[in-house]
Amino acid sequence: SQQGEEDPQALSIQEGENATMNCSYKTSINNLQWYRQNSGRGLVHLILIRSNEREKHSGRLRVTLDTSKKSSSLLITASRAADTASYFCATDGGASWTDKLIFGTGTRLQVFP
């Protein structure tokens, strides 16, 4: 079963614009993570936000978490063509002693130069 659902499924923007993608999940969580996947490649971990955190920053990335709405957003500021990739959220499903992650369906981001 897939825990997370990203929205939108696809997003196209111009370089320099901000990109916002959203993730909704179904159960309680301990943390939520965002990953990036370039076409035909493995996923790369971007950022982790714990359930008791509301916002986290890393470079041009800003992640928010609203556990009451079971949702998270990833904002990429001043986007670049190199940001073109698919972005996935992943949650642990609230498990007490496991590292098992459940991934969403992803948002495909296209940044035009």
Add this chain to the structure above:
Amino acid sequence: DGGITQSPKYLFRKEGQNVTLSCEQNLNHDAMYWYRQDPGQGLRLIYYSQIVNDFQKGDIAEGYSVSREKKESFPLTVTSAQKNPTAFYLCASSSRTGDHSNYGYTFGSGTRLTVV
């Protein structure tokens, strides 16, 4: 450099044939995972292992088998019982901290399996 190595990058399987995908990590991670990704889809968990000589089924384990005889290695066998094996297979590992996972996964670069 530490990381995860998946091999081969491309694999072709004939009908009725078993094939094994390799996954090796030198990160000293306890936990390892296998995911399947279909075109335009998210990742679905096949099997995972949190410690040597132990593994658990994920959401789509039917037609697959794994072993975890060494900490560094977690090979996945796609058996003839898997009727639709054409997909992109991703292996990952993570460090267990004694609490909830506080670290992200490290992924390999994937194996693309095609049935011919």
